[in-house]
Amino acid sequence: MEKIYSIGLLDSGVGGLTVVKEINELLPNERMVYFGDTAKMPYGPRDPEEVKGFALDIIEFLQTQDIKMVIVACNTATAVGLDQYKKEFDIPIIGVINPGAQAAVQKTKNKKVGVIGTEGTVKSKAYEKAIKTIDPKIEVYSQACPLFVLLVENNLLETKEAKEVAHSYLRPLKEKGIDTLILGCTHYPIMSELIQEVMGPEVTLVNSAEATAHLAKAILEEQELIQDQEKDHAHRYFVSGKTNTFNATASKWLNKKIKAYTVLLD
Template identity: 45%
Template sequence: MTSQAIGYMDSGVGGLTVVKEALRQLPYESVCFIGDQARLPYGPRPAEQVREFSEQLGQFLTAKNIKMFVIACNTATSAALEYLQKTLPIPVIGVISPGSRAAIKATKNHRIGVIATEGTIKSNAYEKAILSKDLQNKVFSLACPKFVPIVESNEYKTKIAKQIVDESMAYFKGTDIDTLILGCTHYPLLKPFIQEAVGPDVKLIDSGAETVSSVSLLLDYFNLANESSHKELPDRYFSTGSADRFKLIAGNWLEMDDLNVTHVPVESLSLK
């Protein structure tokens, strides 16, 4: 049981920011990741549709005999976490609660910013999670729909990316936030531009990285941690879009050139 892979899903490559942290924090745990690039972005889609897509990806990875399912997508977490926790036969974890807890711990003046997709912002998931733990906080939320396409097109290091980030982050001028949650797993790839735009005194919270710490705790709690001093299974990556495009972006971000990437047709993901 303990040698099984941990499953991760995202609407595209953004969830690889979670995987990158998992590879660092949990080096002996195997990875089984699927990115739904053929149907991204999830942010503008109705919550019910995002839930359906998430369930499809969850069933796909569960069939690969994973031992835990990580929804490495904030939009999918807000739409599907509670449902999948009830319906899948393995532990399921999302990225919103870990990111919220980290922000509450980090803030000194109780003024917290959140940037995320339209779907996540519309759900008020972060604001609800933060205020449920500490009503002293004031939350400033901003949807950044242009960020995901920049990352998925592999343009996240360009001047255009910097311009879009600067224009978006102008929203926070005058809010006096001291903490900003990157509420989409694509956004850490834009972290240098975001940090420059909001200034060095604002603490950036990577919700995906915080999630891996929770995964580590849950592996111990459920007695699921790999007991070997090496990976028992190879890491596997799947994409509903172009495997070559996924491999290019993923290879750059993870600093690996030998990724095992397989294309999965969307039609094969129908719910059973």
């Protein structure tokens, strides 16, 4: 029987499930193995070297799961160490920043792009650098939104407090007159309705998860690693903390019952 290799994905929690959802739609025959580092989330405020170490440990674990590609489905982990991950492992490894930056450059009309992300992602200026490399004339305005991750992870998006936080974070970007906003954390598409409501219909939201799924497909096709036969694959989900909250949020976001297993990497 032919062995089936999977796409491995990692994030600090549930945010990377936005990439899982996009890959499910774009590459329905692929099997995925997901690791959410829920015991150590959020990554945003942590030291970059610490986050890099977490990611390297997770990729080592994912390699025990017969994977053919790794998607670092976390903006913070991508920003602090993508080049190093690529050097240390002999499989295709992609992040979420360059695909999101390219999509934003294509969509902006007035060359004013906003970026929202964790403290770590914003501090790294990774999106600004990526966008300026493509088009130096684009103005980039960044805003750290650290509480957004906690709102998503704790299933608090329907609360009055969530709206107040969103208005507080996003007001400066509205005042800059941006026409394109990069959701620079994979948690943020889960709250895209609220973000769009605050920003208004004239601002285009860029989901880096969607752009990343298209890049993954292109690489798998180029390297002839695509799974093109129809199979009913059971994806695997692992977390470093308790499973209850992850299972509830994942099941709601992916519209199916999700059961994750706890793995301790320390």
